[in-house]
Amino acid sequence: MPAISLEGVRKSYSLAQVEFRALDDVSLSVEAGTIQGIIGFSGSGKTTLLRCISRLERVDAGRVVVDGADLAHLDGAALRIARRRLGIVFQQYHLLRSRTVAENVALPLELAGIGRTAIAARVGELLEWFGLNGKRDAYLSQLSGGQRQRVAIARALATKPAVLLSDEPTSALDAETTASVLETLQRVRDEMGITIILVTHELNAVRAICDKVAVLDHGRIVEQVSVPDLFLRPSSDAARRLLGLPNSPDYVRMLIGESKLPADSILLSLQLAGASAELPLLTQAARYFGIDLHVVHGEVGRLRDVPYGNLIVVARGEAGPIARAVKFLRENGAAVNPLDSHDGGNRA
Known part of the structure; x- marks a missing residue:
């Protein structure tokens, strides 16, 4: 069974009394334990798709099945429980400046009602894994961009999700830090077995760690291929323009x-x-x-x-x-x- 399955997903917005279709009949299957890239030009629907997968946005039509649960048709407590199997790394980190590194990582566990002892154990485990033990009591202002991104990834993994959604995780980082973050994401997949969706406009990120890549253009997936096929045999106009x-x-x-x-x-x-x-x-x-x-x-x-x-x-x-x-x-x-x-x- 795929870790993520999208079937006929549609999402529209009303802009100045004109309907804009951000996602148009999107279907996609992501195998468990893979890194799936999603690329496209600005306005192609990448971030909207990620928000619909995470149920930060409700789709107008279609199914969004994550780890066996159709998030598109869940509400209330059932939705909250299902979303614990899904972690999100936002483009701008969305970390809390008033909290230390350890407190930021602990936040999802606190919201889930986990006990203090279990929270301390899980936070310690993650800080050790991400090499952040020495920054446990540091605040965001004391961290580099790469360290902030590692804190964001650690927080997203706090509830032991099956799927990690990552929105432009390297967009504001220099080349050396970008390589480090991509290596971290690959380790997350390899060592934790977590399925990753990587939304990016950076072809080097796709080339470095993705197994497959979907090309979005005007809200539609126009190509879903292996990474070698994208670079060596692009079949869509959108892919050729991106390359x-x-x-x-x-x-x-x-x-x-x-x-x-x-x-x-x-x-x-x-x-x-x-x-x-x-x-x-x-x-x-x-x-x-x-x-x-x-x-x-x-x-x-x-x-x-x-x-x-x-x-x-x-x-x-x-x-x-x-x-x-x-x-x-x-x-x-x-x-x-x-x-x-x-x-x-x-x-x-």
């Missing part, structure tokens, strides 16, 4: 500063991974078939220690050699697709 990959020939021409390509040219989109990304395939194809291949845009990197590249290439030459070069690239593991050409895209 900085061109969606149209006009956009490519804008990038390279040319309103019109030469008549004997074609734009090609290439995706390479693994062995194909380590070979000089473009150099070989240009030499073997007597054409020019010029990279005008793209990204290269490593994903879980596997090299990859997403490239936009201008191929210039006669139609026959270009077609043979494309065939050569595909036979050697590259995914190649023409973006356009001057004769209707049939040259490749």
